[in-house]
Amino acid sequence: MRLDQTELFKGISEKSYKKIEKCLRLHIMSYKKGETVCHYGNGSDRIGIVLSGRAAIYRTDCNGYESLLENLPEGSVFSEAMSYSSTAGDSILVRSMARSDIAYLDYEKLLLCPTECKSPCAEYGTLRQNLLSLLINRSRLLGERVVVLGCHSIREKLLCFFRLHLKGKEFGKFELPFTWLELATYINTDRSAMMREINLMKRQGLIETNRYTVRVLR
Secondary structure: OOOOHHHHHHOOHHHHHHHHHHHHHEEEEEOOOEEEEEEEOOOOOOOEEEEOOOOOEEEOOOOEEEEEEEEEOOEEEEEHOOOOOOOOOOOOEEOOOOOOEEEEEEHHHHHHHHHHOOHHHHHHHHHHHHHHHHHHHHHHHHHHHHHHOOOOOOOHHHHHHHHHHHHOOOOOEOOOOOOOOHHHOOOOOOEEEEEHHHHHHOOOOOEEEOOEEEEOOO
């Protein structure tokens, strides 16, 4: 995916894109699978956009336990300035989950461009509107995770997660957006306990799985 094909630059002409690209100090970095992209807490003012591969935001508590806060597939936007904050004893980082290319833009320049630039882009308002839409979508995804975590049992969490990915339908199939281990950390439970529950649900005829494809039967 090229940067000008992402949702952030939707509806922006090539001429304006070229100017914005230069103004916002665009640069692209590549990461290996498992490599740390950045740590939150250092006051970074960069916006990251996943152009290829996949990344994820993780929280590590004071005991070393990791939990998956957010999955970042291709096209996702992340930034410390518009995301989570660390609390005492924990840390938050972005990790590359596959070989990934990530573009970086200057967040402060994006906010101040109309007041500082002598000839601001005519489509700057579109860029800010696109950013707002991406933030609203991120808020929706975070809200969905809160709903999942609010369920009491592992089965309830799984069924809630499945329904969200089936867009509210009671049955059907979908592809997991990450691995089973990542799903366990996402719903904040032990992987072995989660897999035992999944196998029980399969024996009861509730679901079928084939690698990362899940089919909810009833």
